[in-house]
Each structure stands twice: as structure tokens, then as C-alpha cells.
Amino acid sequence: MTTKQFIAKFISENRNLSVATVDQKGRPAVRVFQVMKVDEDRLYFATTTEKVVYKQMKMNPNIEVLAYANNVSVRVKGKVSFNLATEIKREIFDSNKILKFLYKTFDNNILTYFSLDLTEGEVFDLNHMPPKREFL
Numbered sequence: 001m002t003t004k005q006f007i008a009k010f011i012s013e014n015r016n017l018s019v020a021t022v023d024q025k026g027r028p029a030v031r032v033f034q035v036m037k038v039d040e041d042r043l044y045f046a047t048t049t050e051k052v053v054y055k056q057m058k059m060n061p062n063i064e065v066l067a068y069a070n071n072v073s074v075r076v077k078g079k080v081s082f083n084l085a086t087e088i089k090r091e092i093f094d095s096n097k098i099l100k101f102l103y104k105t106f107d108n109n110i111l112t113y114f115s116l117d118l119t120e121g122e123v124f125d126l127n128h129m130p131p132k133r134e135f136l
Helices: 003-013 052-059 086-094 097-102
Strands: 016-022 028-034 042-048 062-069 072-081 111-117 121-125 132-135
Touching: 003 062, 003 072, 003 121, 003 132, 016 052, 028 042, 028 052, 042 052, 042 086, 086 097, 086 111
Parallel strands: none
Antiparallel strands: 016 028, 016 062, 042 111, 062 072, 072 111, 072 121, 121 132
């Protein structure tokens, strides 16, 4: 299994991620997101245009995400993209109960979707001595 495949599998099994953005004063801002979809090349998320995190990502699209479980941490960083295909947005919406509960349709004016490419990241595994570290 490649490092990229491991990262995609690990995140799909550990969907609650810490997401770091940068606020308007250049300070880090971290919150928990649930990844909505994972494929071999990309992570997909949903948020609303009313949230501070959306405004931060529009101002500075560079983010880093962190997943952790069983002494293994996985980090992925890069620039988010808000340009998702309609089919992907619909799939994310249809497969998530909370989105369906909160919003009537997948393409309303408040709900927005973004992705992060799996091109830069790291796996740090403390289950080995010395710890195992791999990079994308």
C-alpha cells in the first residue's frame, strides 16, 4: 500500500479531523470537521458560507488537517478548492444525514462544499521503534 493509499484509508476510517486555517490577523484557528467523502486523490467537506471558517478559507485557502487514532497521526495540507462537480455535491449531501436534516437541498445558497488534494502529507506512527514517518 502506498503512503497516499494509507492516508486515504486512515482518514476514511477516522473521519473527525482537526482543520487549521488562518484568521484575519494571521493567527492559526483550529476546529473539528467531519470529512464527508474520501477518494484516492482528495478529501471532501461541507460547511456554510455563514461560518467564520469559510471566510478564512476564502481569504487564505491554505489549510492543514490532522487525523489521529491508535498512536498514528496523519496530516494533509494544501489549498482548498470550492470548485466541485454537481454530482460530488449531491453525493456528499445524499450520504450525510445531518446535512439532509439541516438543509432542504444540496444546492442551496448557504451550504458549500470544498476539497483538499492528497498531494502533501505525512504519516507518523508511534507504534514502531523508532517511530515510522512517511511523507507524500
